[in-house]
Amino acid sequence: MSPESATPPDTDRRHPTRRTVLATGAAVGSALTMAGLPQLTAGTAQAGEQAPAGEVTVTVNGSRHTLTVDNRTSLLDLLREHLQLTGTKKGCDAGACGACTVLVDGRRVNACLTLAVRLHGREVTTIEGVSRGEQLHPLQQAFIDQDAFQCGYCTPGQIMSGLGCLREGQATSADRISEAMSGNICRCGCYPKIVRAVEQAARHT
Structure with missing residues (x-):
């Protein structure tokens, strides 16, 4: 050897x-x-950093809120962690699934990609602000009538996106609805029923 x-x-x-x-x-x-x-440890480095914070005043579902938040806070985390509005779901947290869709000044946005501090003076509508007390919005009722959900996790985002379609005048045909809502993923595959629900709501709004 x-x-x-x-x-x-x-x-x-x-x-x-x-x-x-x-x-x-x-x-x-x-x-x-x-x-x-x-x-030098990770804890030492973090201790030396002070995350910048900013004040934001935003109206959510008709209620005005003024909060001081980390400038990196997303609208999604503002809603869920600061305002306890957990109806808006965190799916991919990367803008790819649409589970966090809300309306800002009536327009659809992915809350996970929207910085909260950039919404000063804006109006946000979440799934909690769609119904009027016990009276469901026609689109919410249509989702029930058409059985347009299974697990229900994506449903809040689907409904908010559907509302955006209705307000934008996109709900004129099944094909156009499908195209307009293509950013909202349903892992249960309820797409035909979701489209029918939006069509039904379009006839009643």
Whole structure:
């Protein structure tokens, strides 16, 4: 057996092992501590950062709110975490599924992609603000009549998107409704019933 082949893997300096890396890191950390130098950790870095905050005044479902929030807070998190309006769902959190659709000044937006601080003075409507007390909106009733949901998770976003279609004049045909609501995903596959529900509501609004 040659000397090279007899060399244990852990002692091959050309290819340091995980054990070697960990041992080296521990030794360096110990040396820094003995020298009185602070070790930089993720917690230390975060402690030195102060997230910028801003004040926003927004009207949600007819109620005016003034809040101080982190400038990075999304409208979705503002609704769910600050105002406890949990009807708006968090799906992909990347603007790809439409579960968080709400109306801002009557127009459809993905709440997960919308910064809350940019909505100062704007009006937001969520699924909680669609009905009038116990009286359902015609589109909400149509979803029940057409059995346009199964698990129901995407339903709030589907209804809000459907309302946007109605207000935008997009609900003129099944094909146009399908195209206008293509950004709203239903993992249960209730698309034909959702389209029929929007068509039904269009006849009654």
